[in-house]
Amino acid sequence: MANDAMTSDERVWATIRLERPDRTPVIPTLLPEPAAGLAGVSQAEIANDNSAAVAATFDVFDEYGGWDNIYPSSYLPSQLQVTGVFPMRMKIPGRNLADDIPYQLDEVEVMKIEDYDKIADQGFERFFLDEYLGRLTDLTPDDIEGERRSMFDGGALFLAECAKRDIKPFFLANCLHPFFKLSLMRSMVPFTQDLFYEPETVLRALRRMTDDLIPRVVEMAEGVGIPISMLTEERASGFFYSPKIFERFWWPYTVEIVEACWSEDIVSLFHLDTSFDKNMKYFRQLPRGAAILELDGTTDIFAAKEVLRGHLCLKGDVPAALLATGTPEEVESYCRRLISEVGGDGGFILGTGCSVPPNARPENFRAMIETGKQLR
Protein backbone atom coordinates (compact mmCIF):
# COMPACT_ATOMS: atom_id res chain seq x y z
CA MET A 1 0.00 0.00 0.00
CA ALA A 2 1.21 3.50 -0.82
CA ASN A 3 1.07 4.69 2.78
CA ASP A 4 2.99 1.79 4.23
CA ALA A 5 6.08 2.95 6.07
CA MET A 6 7.43 -0.57 6.54
CA THR A 7 7.97 -3.48 4.23
CA SER A 8 5.86 -6.54 4.95
CA ASP A 9 8.76 -8.33 6.53
CA GLU A 10 9.69 -5.36 8.72
CA ARG A 11 6.05 -5.10 9.80
CA VAL A 12 5.71 -8.78 10.64
CA TRP A 13 8.93 -8.91 12.63
CA ALA A 14 8.29 -5.66 14.46
CA THR A 15 5.00 -7.18 15.54
CA ILE A 16 6.53 -10.47 16.62
CA ARG A 17 9.15 -8.52 18.60
CA LEU A 18 6.31 -6.62 20.28
CA GLU A 19 7.34 -3.31 18.75
CA ARG A 20 4.77 -1.05 17.18
CA PRO A 21 4.39 -1.61 13.40
CA ASP A 22 3.11 0.99 10.90
CA ARG A 23 -0.10 -1.07 10.72
CA THR A 24 -1.32 -4.48 11.82
CA PRO A 25 0.14 -7.21 9.62
CA VAL A 26 -2.39 -9.35 7.75
CA ILE A 27 -1.67 -13.06 7.32
CA PRO A 28 -4.69 -15.26 6.62
CA THR A 29 -4.21 -18.99 6.90
CA LEU A 30 -4.88 -19.66 3.26
CA LEU A 31 -4.27 -23.35 2.67
CA PRO A 32 -4.84 -25.11 -0.66
CA GLU A 33 -8.41 -26.09 0.27
CA PRO A 34 -9.76 -22.55 0.77
CA ALA A 35 -7.58 -21.33 -2.08
CA ALA A 36 -9.42 -23.80 -4.31
CA GLY A 37 -12.76 -22.51 -3.06
CA LEU A 38 -11.88 -18.88 -3.70
CA ALA A 39 -10.20 -19.59 -7.04
CA GLY A 40 -13.05 -21.75 -8.33
CA VAL A 41 -10.95 -24.88 -8.63
CA SER A 42 -12.20 -28.29 -7.51
CA GLN A 43 -10.96 -29.81 -4.25
CA ALA A 44 -10.04 -32.95 -6.18
CA GLU A 45 -7.71 -30.99 -8.42
CA ILE A 46 -5.71 -29.29 -5.68
CA ALA A 47 -5.63 -32.48 -3.58
CA ASN A 48 -3.93 -34.42 -6.35
CA ASP A 49 -1.66 -31.94 -8.11
CA ASN A 50 0.95 -29.81 -6.33
CA SER A 51 1.17 -27.26 -9.10
CA ALA A 52 -2.63 -26.80 -9.00
CA ALA A 53 -2.45 -26.16 -5.24
CA VAL A 54 0.28 -23.56 -5.71
CA ALA A 55 -1.51 -21.95 -8.66
CA ALA A 56 -4.78 -21.62 -6.74
CA THR A 57 -2.99 -20.04 -3.78
CA PHE A 58 -1.27 -17.39 -5.84
CA ASP A 59 -4.35 -16.74 -7.97
CA VAL A 60 -6.12 -15.80 -4.76
CA PHE A 61 -3.15 -13.85 -3.44
CA ASP A 62 -3.05 -11.75 -6.62
CA GLU A 63 -6.82 -11.41 -6.99
CA TYR A 64 -7.26 -10.05 -3.46
CA GLY A 65 -4.32 -7.65 -3.60
CA GLY A 66 -1.91 -9.68 -1.52
CA TRP A 67 -1.05 -9.58 2.18
CA ASP A 68 2.04 -9.53 4.35
CA ASN A 69 3.37 -13.10 4.50
CA ILE A 70 1.95 -16.24 2.97
CA TYR A 71 1.29 -19.73 4.33
CA PRO A 72 3.04 -22.66 2.70
CA SER A 73 0.46 -24.29 0.46
CA SER A 74 2.18 -26.57 -1.98
CA TYR A 75 1.40 -29.90 -0.35
CA LEU A 76 -1.06 -32.67 -1.12
CA PRO A 77 -2.92 -34.52 1.65
CA SER A 78 -1.27 -37.80 0.71
CA GLN A 79 2.11 -36.12 1.14
CA LEU A 80 1.18 -34.94 4.62
CA GLN A 81 0.38 -38.54 5.38
CA VAL A 82 3.52 -40.21 4.04
CA THR A 83 5.80 -37.65 5.65
CA GLY A 84 4.13 -38.18 9.02
CA VAL A 85 2.82 -34.63 9.33
CA PHE A 86 -0.68 -36.08 9.67
CA PRO A 87 -0.17 -39.74 10.62
CA MET A 88 -3.76 -40.74 10.01
CA ARG A 89 -5.97 -42.36 7.45
CA MET A 90 -7.51 -39.84 5.11
CA LYS A 91 -10.45 -39.29 2.83
CA ILE A 92 -9.22 -37.49 -0.27
CA PRO A 93 -11.41 -35.85 -2.91
CA GLY A 94 -11.12 -37.50 -6.27
CA ARG A 95 -10.04 -40.73 -4.60
CA ASN A 96 -12.43 -41.75 -1.83
CA LEU A 97 -14.38 -38.53 -1.34
CA ALA A 98 -16.53 -36.45 -3.67
CA ASP A 99 -14.61 -33.96 -5.82
CA ASP A 100 -16.12 -30.91 -4.11
CA ILE A 101 -15.36 -31.86 -0.50
CA PRO A 102 -11.98 -30.99 1.05
CA TYR A 103 -9.75 -33.80 2.29
CA GLN A 104 -10.39 -34.92 5.84
CA LEU A 105 -8.64 -36.93 8.50
CA ASP A 106 -10.35 -40.19 9.36
CA GLU A 107 -10.19 -40.67 13.12
CA VAL A 108 -9.61 -44.35 13.83
CA GLU A 109 -7.40 -46.16 16.31
CA VAL A 110 -4.39 -47.07 14.19
CA MET A 111 -1.75 -46.94 16.90
CA LYS A 112 -2.06 -49.59 19.60
CA ILE A 113 -1.19 -49.35 23.27
CA GLU A 114 1.96 -51.45 22.80
CA ASP A 115 3.24 -48.96 20.21
CA TYR A 116 4.09 -46.37 22.85
CA ASP A 117 7.01 -48.49 23.94
CA LYS A 118 8.19 -48.91 20.36
CA ILE A 119 8.20 -45.14 19.92
CA ALA A 120 10.04 -44.69 23.21
CA ASP A 121 12.64 -47.29 22.26
CA GLN A 122 13.09 -46.71 18.53
CA GLY A 123 12.10 -43.08 18.13
CA PHE A 124 9.07 -41.89 16.22
CA GLU A 125 10.67 -41.73 12.76
CA ARG A 126 11.79 -45.33 12.74
CA PHE A 127 8.52 -46.61 14.12
CA PHE A 128 6.60 -44.52 11.61
CA LEU A 129 8.59 -45.63 8.57
CA ASP A 130 9.21 -49.25 9.48
CA GLU A 131 5.82 -50.15 10.84
CA TYR A 132 3.15 -47.53 11.18
CA LEU A 133 2.98 -46.09 7.67
CA GLY A 134 2.05 -49.51 6.31
CA ARG A 135 -1.07 -49.41 8.45
CA LEU A 136 -2.14 -46.13 6.87
CA THR A 137 -1.58 -46.73 3.21
CA ASP A 138 -0.91 -49.47 0.70
CA LEU A 139 1.48 -47.31 -1.28
CA THR A 140 4.70 -49.05 -2.33
CA PRO A 141 8.09 -47.67 -1.27
CA ASP A 142 8.48 -46.28 -4.79
CA ASP A 143 5.09 -44.56 -4.54
CA ILE A 144 6.09 -43.05 -1.22
CA GLU A 145 9.35 -41.81 -2.62
CA GLY A 146 7.41 -40.30 -5.52
CA GLU A 147 5.10 -38.50 -3.12
CA ARG A 148 8.08 -37.06 -1.27
CA ARG A 149 9.72 -35.90 -4.48
CA SER A 150 6.51 -34.27 -5.65
CA MET A 151 6.21 -32.46 -2.34
CA PHE A 152 9.73 -31.05 -2.65
CA ASP A 153 9.05 -30.06 -6.25
CA GLY A 154 5.85 -28.36 -5.13
CA GLY A 155 7.78 -26.56 -2.44
CA ALA A 156 10.29 -25.29 -4.97
CA LEU A 157 7.45 -24.06 -7.18
CA PHE A 158 5.85 -22.32 -4.20
CA LEU A 159 9.10 -20.54 -3.33
CA ALA A 160 9.57 -19.47 -6.94
CA GLU A 161 6.11 -17.89 -6.93
CA CYS A 162 6.93 -16.13 -3.66
CA ALA A 163 10.13 -14.77 -5.17
CA LYS A 164 8.26 -13.43 -8.21
CA ARG A 165 6.12 -11.33 -5.88
CA ASP A 166 8.90 -10.51 -3.45
CA ILE A 167 6.97 -11.95 -0.52
CA LYS A 168 8.09 -14.39 2.11
CA PRO A 169 6.46 -17.50 3.52
CA PHE A 170 5.43 -16.88 7.10
CA PHE A 171 7.22 -20.11 8.08
CA LEU A 172 8.36 -23.36 6.50
CA ALA A 173 9.40 -25.47 9.51
CA ASN A 174 6.27 -27.20 10.71
CA CYS A 175 5.42 -29.97 13.13
CA LEU A 176 2.68 -31.30 15.35
CA HIS A 177 3.13 -31.24 19.09
CA PRO A 178 4.01 -34.79 20.24
CA PHE A 179 0.88 -34.86 22.43
CA PHE A 180 -1.34 -33.99 19.47
CA LYS A 181 0.42 -36.48 17.24
CA LEU A 182 -0.15 -39.33 19.67
CA SER A 183 -3.78 -38.34 20.11
CA LEU A 184 -4.32 -38.48 16.35
CA MET A 185 -2.57 -41.83 16.03
CA ARG A 186 -4.34 -43.47 18.95
CA SER A 187 -7.55 -41.48 18.35
CA MET A 188 -9.15 -39.31 20.95
CA VAL A 189 -10.92 -41.74 23.26
CA PRO A 190 -8.19 -44.39 23.61
CA PHE A 191 -5.56 -41.68 24.01
CA THR A 192 -7.56 -40.08 26.78
CA GLN A 193 -7.94 -43.44 28.48
CA ASP A 194 -4.18 -43.91 28.20
CA LEU A 195 -3.58 -40.57 29.94
CA PHE A 196 -5.69 -41.75 32.85
CA TYR A 197 -4.80 -45.43 33.03
CA GLU A 198 -1.32 -45.74 31.45
CA PRO A 199 0.33 -42.40 32.20
CA GLU A 200 3.92 -43.59 32.49
CA THR A 201 3.70 -45.35 29.14
CA VAL A 202 2.51 -42.17 27.45
CA LEU A 203 5.13 -40.07 29.20
CA ARG A 204 7.94 -42.30 27.96
CA ALA A 205 6.81 -41.83 24.37
CA LEU A 206 6.38 -38.08 24.84
CA ARG A 207 9.89 -37.86 26.29
CA ARG A 208 11.44 -39.60 23.30
CA MET A 209 9.38 -37.70 20.74
CA THR A 210 10.31 -34.36 22.31
CA ASP A 211 13.99 -35.25 22.45
CA ASP A 212 13.90 -36.23 18.78
CA LEU A 213 11.78 -33.27 17.72
CA ILE A 214 13.89 -30.44 19.08
CA PRO A 215 17.01 -30.89 16.90
CA ARG A 216 14.85 -31.57 13.85
CA VAL A 217 12.83 -28.39 14.31
CA VAL A 218 15.94 -26.29 14.83
CA GLU A 219 17.57 -27.86 11.80
CA MET A 220 14.47 -27.30 9.66
CA ALA A 221 14.04 -23.67 10.64
CA GLU A 222 17.72 -22.90 10.19
CA GLY A 223 17.86 -24.84 6.95
CA VAL A 224 15.07 -22.87 5.30
CA GLY A 225 16.28 -19.55 6.63
CA ILE A 226 13.01 -18.47 8.24
CA PRO A 227 13.33 -18.46 12.03
CA ILE A 228 9.75 -19.43 12.77
CA SER A 229 8.61 -22.95 13.49
CA MET A 230 4.95 -23.87 13.60
CA LEU A 231 3.83 -26.16 16.40
CA THR A 232 0.25 -27.37 16.04
CA GLU A 233 -1.87 -28.43 18.98
CA GLU A 234 -5.61 -28.97 18.74
CA ARG A 235 -6.36 -31.23 21.71
CA ALA A 236 -4.50 -30.25 24.85
CA SER A 237 -6.57 -27.29 25.96
CA GLY A 238 -8.76 -26.80 28.99
CA PHE A 239 -11.67 -27.57 26.72
CA PHE A 240 -10.57 -31.21 26.79
CA TYR A 241 -8.33 -31.69 29.80
CA SER A 242 -7.85 -30.57 33.38
CA PRO A 243 -4.89 -28.42 34.39
CA LYS A 244 -3.46 -31.51 36.05
CA ILE A 245 -3.28 -33.35 32.69
CA PHE A 246 -2.08 -30.21 30.92
CA GLU A 247 0.70 -29.66 33.43
CA ARG A 248 1.87 -33.23 33.33
CA PHE A 249 1.60 -34.23 29.68
CA TRP A 250 1.82 -31.01 27.66
CA TRP A 251 3.30 -27.99 29.29
CA PRO A 252 6.78 -29.29 30.29
CA TYR A 253 7.48 -30.60 26.80
CA THR A 254 6.18 -27.41 25.28
CA VAL A 255 8.50 -25.28 27.39
CA GLU A 256 11.44 -27.45 26.37
CA ILE A 257 10.65 -27.08 22.68
CA VAL A 258 10.09 -23.32 22.85
CA GLU A 259 13.18 -22.64 24.95
CA ALA A 260 15.39 -24.81 22.75
CA CYS A 261 14.16 -22.98 19.66
CA TRP A 262 14.47 -19.59 21.32
CA SER A 263 18.06 -20.30 22.29
CA GLU A 264 18.69 -20.50 18.51
CA ASP A 265 16.60 -17.34 17.85
CA ILE A 266 13.72 -19.36 16.45
CA VAL A 267 10.21 -18.21 17.32
CA SER A 268 7.57 -20.89 17.94
CA LEU A 269 4.29 -20.29 16.14
CA PHE A 270 1.58 -22.12 18.05
CA HIS A 271 -1.48 -23.11 16.06
CA LEU A 272 -3.94 -23.61 18.91
CA ASP A 273 -7.40 -24.97 18.19
CA THR A 274 -10.21 -25.26 20.75
CA SER A 275 -10.49 -22.98 23.74
CA PHE A 276 -7.25 -22.35 25.61
CA ASP A 277 -8.94 -19.81 27.87
CA LYS A 278 -8.04 -21.81 30.95
CA ASN A 279 -4.45 -22.28 29.79
CA MET A 280 -3.46 -18.77 28.71
CA LYS A 281 -1.71 -17.90 31.95
CA TYR A 282 0.84 -20.66 31.40
CA PHE A 283 2.15 -18.98 28.27
CA ARG A 284 3.36 -16.04 30.35
CA GLN A 285 6.08 -18.38 31.58
CA LEU A 286 7.65 -18.50 28.12
CA PRO A 287 10.43 -16.03 27.31
CA ARG A 288 9.11 -12.68 26.13
CA GLY A 289 8.74 -12.66 22.34
CA ALA A 290 9.59 -16.35 21.97
CA ALA A 291 6.23 -17.41 20.58
CA ILE A 292 3.22 -16.38 18.55
CA LEU A 293 -0.16 -17.80 19.53
CA GLU A 294 -2.50 -18.37 16.60
CA LEU A 295 -6.01 -18.71 18.03
CA ASP A 296 -9.00 -20.23 16.28
CA GLY A 297 -11.94 -18.14 17.44
CA THR A 298 -12.94 -20.40 20.33
CA THR A 299 -10.32 -18.98 22.69
CA ASP A 300 -11.31 -15.51 23.86
CA ILE A 301 -8.59 -13.52 22.09
CA PHE A 302 -9.55 -10.31 23.87
CA ALA A 303 -9.05 -11.94 27.27
CA ALA A 304 -5.86 -13.60 26.02
CA LYS A 305 -4.52 -10.17 25.11
CA GLU A 306 -4.99 -8.98 28.67
CA VAL A 307 -3.01 -11.95 29.93
CA LEU A 308 -0.22 -11.73 27.36
CA ARG A 309 -0.05 -8.02 26.55
CA GLY A 310 3.55 -6.99 25.96
CA HIS A 311 4.73 -10.57 26.37
CA LEU A 312 3.75 -12.66 23.34
CA CYS A 313 2.31 -11.86 19.92
CA LEU A 314 -1.21 -13.07 19.14
CA LYS A 315 -2.61 -13.98 15.77
CA GLY A 316 -6.22 -14.53 14.79
CA ASP A 317 -9.05 -14.98 14.83
CA VAL A 318 -11.75 -14.11 12.28
CA PRO A 319 -14.05 -17.12 12.76
CA ALA A 320 -14.44 -19.60 9.92
CA ALA A 321 -18.23 -19.54 10.35
CA LEU A 322 -18.26 -15.77 9.95
CA LEU A 323 -16.24 -15.96 6.73
CA ALA A 324 -18.52 -18.71 5.41
CA THR A 325 -21.93 -17.32 6.35
CA GLY A 326 -21.57 -13.71 7.54
CA THR A 327 -21.69 -10.45 5.62
CA PRO A 328 -18.77 -8.20 4.61
CA GLU A 329 -20.03 -5.61 7.10
CA GLU A 330 -19.89 -8.15 9.92
CA VAL A 331 -16.40 -9.24 8.89
CA GLU A 332 -15.19 -5.65 8.70
CA SER A 333 -16.70 -4.84 12.07
CA TYR A 334 -15.01 -7.82 13.72
CA CYS A 335 -11.63 -7.02 12.09
CA ARG A 336 -11.88 -3.42 13.28
CA ARG A 337 -12.52 -4.59 16.81
CA LEU A 338 -9.58 -7.00 16.68
CA ILE A 339 -7.19 -4.37 15.37
CA SER A 340 -8.39 -1.80 17.87
CA GLU A 341 -8.55 -3.94 21.00
CA VAL A 342 -5.97 -6.67 20.39
CA GLY A 343 -3.67 -4.83 18.03
CA GLY A 344 -3.84 -1.36 19.53
CA ASP A 345 -0.36 -1.42 21.03
CA GLY A 346 1.20 -3.97 18.68
CA GLY A 347 1.84 -7.66 19.19
CA PHE A 348 -1.03 -8.71 16.95
CA ILE A 349 -1.31 -10.21 13.47
CA LEU A 350 -4.72 -10.21 11.84
CA GLY A 351 -5.47 -13.76 10.79
CA THR A 352 -8.23 -16.27 10.49
CA GLY A 353 -9.66 -18.50 13.21
CA CYS A 354 -7.97 -21.78 12.28
CA SER A 355 -7.86 -21.50 8.49
CA VAL A 356 -9.89 -19.68 5.89
CA PRO A 357 -12.82 -22.07 5.35
CA PRO A 358 -13.06 -23.78 1.95
CA ASN A 359 -16.46 -22.16 1.43
CA ALA A 360 -15.51 -18.63 2.49
CA ARG A 361 -17.55 -16.03 0.69
CA PRO A 362 -15.23 -14.06 -1.61
CA GLU A 363 -16.69 -10.73 -0.46
CA ASN A 364 -16.03 -11.68 3.17
CA PHE A 365 -12.44 -12.68 2.51
CA ARG A 366 -11.91 -9.43 0.64
CA ALA A 367 -13.42 -7.47 3.51
CA MET A 368 -10.98 -9.06 5.93
CA ILE A 369 -7.89 -8.40 3.79
CA GLU A 370 -8.85 -4.84 2.91
CA THR A 371 -9.89 -3.85 6.40
CA GLY A 372 -6.59 -5.13 7.76
CA LYS A 373 -4.53 -3.32 5.19
CA GLN A 374 -6.39 -0.02 5.42
CA LEU A 375 -6.55 0.53 9.16
CA ARG A 376 -3.65 2.36 10.81
Added chain:
Amino acid sequence: MSQDLRTAIVELNRDAVPTLVARRLEAGDDPLEILGDCRAAMTMVGERFQEGEYFLAELLISAELFKEAAALLDPHLGDSDNDKRAGVIVLATMRGDIHDLGKNVFATLLRAHAFEVHDLGVNVEPAHLVDEVQETKPDFVGFSSLITTSFDSTRQAIEMLEDKGLRAGLKLMLGGGVTTPGLAKHLRVDFQTLDASSGVAYCLEEAAGAGA
Protein backbone atom coordinates in the same frame (compact mmCIF):
# COMPACT_ATOMS: atom_id res chain seq x y z
CA MET B 1 -23.75 -52.12 45.96
CA SER B 2 -25.90 -49.52 44.25
CA GLN B 3 -23.70 -46.79 45.63
CA ASP B 4 -20.53 -48.72 44.77
CA LEU B 5 -21.45 -48.84 41.09
CA ARG B 6 -22.32 -45.17 40.98
CA THR B 7 -19.07 -44.28 42.69
CA ALA B 8 -17.06 -46.49 40.37
CA ILE B 9 -18.44 -44.71 37.32
CA VAL B 10 -18.12 -41.22 38.78
CA GLU B 11 -14.56 -41.92 39.92
CA LEU B 12 -13.74 -43.46 36.52
CA ASN B 13 -12.73 -46.80 38.02
CA ARG B 14 -12.36 -48.84 34.87
CA ASP B 15 -11.69 -52.17 36.57
CA ALA B 16 -14.55 -51.96 39.05
CA VAL B 17 -17.45 -51.07 36.74
CA PRO B 18 -17.84 -54.35 34.80
CA THR B 19 -17.14 -56.37 37.93
CA LEU B 20 -19.83 -54.59 39.91
CA VAL B 21 -22.39 -54.88 37.12
CA ALA B 22 -21.71 -58.60 36.76
CA ARG B 23 -21.88 -59.13 40.51
CA ARG B 24 -25.25 -57.41 40.76
CA LEU B 25 -26.66 -59.41 37.89
CA GLU B 26 -25.49 -62.58 39.57
CA ALA B 27 -27.10 -61.41 42.79
CA GLY B 28 -30.41 -61.13 40.96
CA ASP B 29 -30.74 -57.33 41.02
CA ASP B 30 -33.24 -55.87 38.58
CA PRO B 31 -31.24 -54.97 35.41
CA LEU B 32 -33.35 -51.86 34.99
CA GLU B 33 -32.40 -50.73 38.46
CA ILE B 34 -28.73 -51.32 37.71
CA LEU B 35 -29.07 -49.31 34.53
CA GLY B 36 -30.75 -46.58 36.57
CA ASP B 37 -27.71 -46.46 38.85
CA CYS B 38 -25.43 -46.11 35.84
CA ARG B 39 -27.59 -43.27 34.56
CA ALA B 40 -27.58 -41.59 37.95
CA ALA B 41 -23.80 -41.80 37.93
CA MET B 42 -23.69 -40.14 34.51
CA THR B 43 -25.87 -37.35 35.84
CA MET B 44 -23.35 -36.84 38.65
CA VAL B 45 -20.52 -36.77 36.11
CA GLY B 46 -22.46 -34.13 34.18
CA GLU B 47 -22.87 -32.08 37.33
CA ARG B 48 -19.15 -32.23 38.01
CA PHE B 49 -18.57 -31.09 34.43
CA GLN B 50 -20.94 -28.16 34.82
CA GLU B 51 -19.20 -27.19 38.06
CA GLY B 52 -15.81 -27.21 36.33
CA GLU B 53 -14.45 -30.10 38.34
CA TYR B 54 -14.56 -32.44 35.35
CA PHE B 55 -13.54 -31.77 31.77
CA LEU B 56 -14.42 -33.32 28.44
CA ALA B 57 -11.85 -36.04 29.15
CA GLU B 58 -13.83 -37.28 32.13
CA LEU B 59 -17.03 -37.18 30.07
CA LEU B 60 -15.38 -39.29 27.40
CA ILE B 61 -14.12 -41.86 29.85
CA SER B 62 -17.33 -42.09 31.85
CA ALA B 63 -19.27 -42.45 28.60
CA GLU B 64 -17.09 -45.43 27.70
CA LEU B 65 -17.70 -46.94 31.13
CA PHE B 66 -21.43 -46.44 30.70
CA LYS B 67 -21.35 -48.08 27.27
CA GLU B 68 -19.55 -51.06 28.73
CA ALA B 69 -22.04 -51.39 31.57
CA ALA B 70 -25.01 -50.97 29.20
CA ALA B 71 -23.63 -53.66 26.91
CA LEU B 72 -23.48 -56.08 29.85
CA LEU B 73 -27.01 -55.21 30.86
CA ASP B 74 -28.56 -55.14 27.40
CA PRO B 75 -29.22 -58.90 27.05
CA HIS B 76 -31.12 -58.81 30.35
CA LEU B 77 -33.26 -55.77 29.63
CA GLY B 78 -35.50 -56.91 26.81
CA ASP B 79 -37.98 -54.11 25.98
CA SER B 80 -38.41 -53.05 29.58
CA ASP B 81 -36.23 -49.95 29.14
CA ASN B 82 -38.17 -48.55 26.20
CA ASP B 83 -41.12 -47.21 28.18
CA LYS B 84 -38.91 -44.92 30.19
CA ARG B 85 -37.25 -43.03 27.36
CA ALA B 86 -36.74 -39.32 27.89
CA GLY B 87 -37.16 -38.42 24.25
CA VAL B 88 -36.15 -39.27 20.70
CA ILE B 89 -33.32 -37.61 18.81
CA VAL B 90 -31.88 -37.95 15.32
CA LEU B 91 -28.17 -37.10 15.05
CA ALA B 92 -26.06 -36.53 11.97
CA THR B 93 -22.87 -35.04 10.65
CA MET B 94 -24.08 -33.68 7.35
CA ARG B 95 -22.67 -34.01 3.86
CA GLY B 96 -19.25 -32.38 3.53
CA ASP B 97 -17.96 -33.46 6.93
CA ILE B 98 -16.85 -36.89 8.13
CA HIS B 99 -15.94 -35.97 11.72
CA ASP B 100 -17.93 -37.71 14.42
CA LEU B 101 -16.02 -37.59 17.68
CA GLY B 102 -18.23 -34.98 19.35
CA LYS B 103 -21.38 -36.49 17.92
CA ASN B 104 -20.50 -39.93 19.24
CA VAL B 105 -19.85 -38.58 22.73
CA PHE B 106 -23.14 -36.70 22.61
CA ALA B 107 -24.97 -39.86 21.50
CA THR B 108 -23.53 -41.89 24.36
CA LEU B 109 -24.39 -39.23 26.93
CA LEU B 110 -27.93 -39.02 25.56
CA ARG B 111 -28.36 -42.79 25.79
CA ALA B 112 -27.06 -42.60 29.34
CA HIS B 113 -29.93 -40.24 30.04
CA ALA B 114 -32.50 -42.56 28.50
CA PHE B 115 -32.91 -40.85 25.14
CA GLU B 116 -33.61 -42.95 22.08
CA VAL B 117 -30.85 -41.99 19.65
CA HIS B 118 -30.94 -42.50 15.89
CA ASP B 119 -27.38 -41.76 14.81
CA LEU B 120 -27.17 -41.47 11.03
CA GLY B 121 -23.37 -41.22 10.97
CA VAL B 122 -21.28 -38.86 8.86
CA ASN B 123 -21.48 -37.26 5.41
CA VAL B 124 -25.27 -37.59 5.57
CA GLU B 125 -27.40 -36.40 2.66
CA PRO B 126 -30.21 -33.98 3.61
CA ALA B 127 -32.88 -36.24 2.08
CA HIS B 128 -31.72 -39.14 4.23
CA LEU B 129 -32.07 -37.08 7.38
CA VAL B 130 -35.54 -35.92 6.37
CA ASP B 131 -36.61 -39.52 5.70
CA GLU B 132 -35.39 -40.50 9.15
CA VAL B 133 -37.32 -37.66 10.77
CA GLN B 134 -40.47 -38.71 8.93
CA GLU B 135 -40.04 -42.27 10.06
CA THR B 136 -38.97 -41.86 13.68
CA LYS B 137 -40.79 -38.62 14.56
CA PRO B 138 -38.11 -37.35 16.92
CA ASP B 139 -38.31 -34.56 19.47
CA PHE B 140 -34.86 -33.28 18.50
CA VAL B 141 -32.54 -33.23 15.52
CA GLY B 142 -28.86 -32.65 16.28
CA PHE B 143 -26.45 -31.47 13.58
CA SER B 144 -22.77 -31.98 14.34
CA SER B 145 -20.16 -29.94 12.51
CA LEU B 146 -16.41 -29.61 12.77
CA ILE B 147 -15.81 -27.92 9.43
CA THR B 148 -17.78 -25.32 7.52
CA THR B 149 -18.34 -27.47 4.44
CA SER B 150 -21.32 -29.13 6.10
CA PHE B 151 -23.15 -25.82 6.61
CA ASP B 152 -24.78 -25.90 3.21
CA SER B 153 -26.18 -29.41 3.56
CA THR B 154 -27.36 -28.56 7.08
CA ARG B 155 -29.21 -25.56 5.70
CA GLN B 156 -30.72 -27.71 2.95
CA ALA B 157 -31.92 -30.28 5.46
CA ILE B 158 -33.57 -27.59 7.58
CA GLU B 159 -35.28 -26.10 4.55
CA MET B 160 -36.53 -29.53 3.53
CA LEU B 161 -37.89 -30.13 7.03
CA GLU B 162 -39.71 -26.80 6.80
CA ASP B 163 -41.04 -27.49 3.30
CA LYS B 164 -42.41 -30.86 4.36
CA GLY B 165 -44.10 -29.44 7.43
CA LEU B 166 -41.85 -31.38 9.79
CA ARG B 167 -40.24 -28.44 11.53
CA ALA B 168 -43.07 -27.56 13.94
CA GLY B 169 -42.59 -29.11 17.36
CA LEU B 170 -39.09 -30.22 16.48
CA LYS B 171 -36.11 -28.75 18.33
CA LEU B 172 -33.08 -28.31 16.09
CA MET B 173 -29.65 -28.37 17.67
CA LEU B 174 -26.21 -27.50 16.34
CA GLY B 175 -22.95 -28.60 17.92
CA GLY B 176 -19.26 -28.73 17.13
CA GLY B 177 -16.05 -26.74 17.16
CA VAL B 178 -16.80 -24.52 14.19
CA THR B 179 -20.33 -23.56 15.22
CA THR B 180 -21.17 -20.15 16.69
CA PRO B 181 -24.27 -18.36 17.97
CA GLY B 182 -24.22 -16.33 14.75
CA LEU B 183 -24.34 -19.50 12.69
CA ALA B 184 -27.22 -20.81 14.80
CA LYS B 185 -29.15 -17.66 14.01
CA HIS B 186 -28.26 -17.92 10.34
CA LEU B 187 -29.51 -21.52 10.18
CA ARG B 188 -32.53 -20.83 12.41
CA VAL B 189 -31.77 -23.62 14.88
CA ASP B 190 -33.02 -23.57 18.45
CA PHE B 191 -29.80 -24.35 20.30
CA GLN B 192 -26.06 -24.25 19.68
CA THR B 193 -23.19 -25.47 21.82
CA LEU B 194 -19.56 -26.47 21.74
CA ASP B 195 -19.88 -29.05 24.49
CA ALA B 196 -21.90 -32.24 24.60
CA SER B 197 -22.88 -31.92 28.23
CA SER B 198 -24.69 -28.63 27.63
CA GLY B 199 -26.52 -30.28 24.78
CA VAL B 200 -27.74 -33.04 27.07
CA ALA B 201 -28.84 -30.47 29.65
CA TYR B 202 -30.82 -28.68 26.94
CA CYS B 203 -32.53 -31.90 25.84
CA LEU B 204 -33.42 -32.83 29.42
CA GLU B 205 -34.81 -29.37 30.07
CA GLU B 206 -36.87 -29.35 26.90
CA ALA B 207 -38.09 -32.90 27.45
CA ALA B 208 -39.12 -32.04 31.01
CA GLY B 209 -40.94 -28.96 29.74
CA ALA B 210 -42.74 -30.93 27.06
CA GLY B 211 -43.83 -33.54 29.59
CA ALA B 212 -45.00 -31.02 32.16
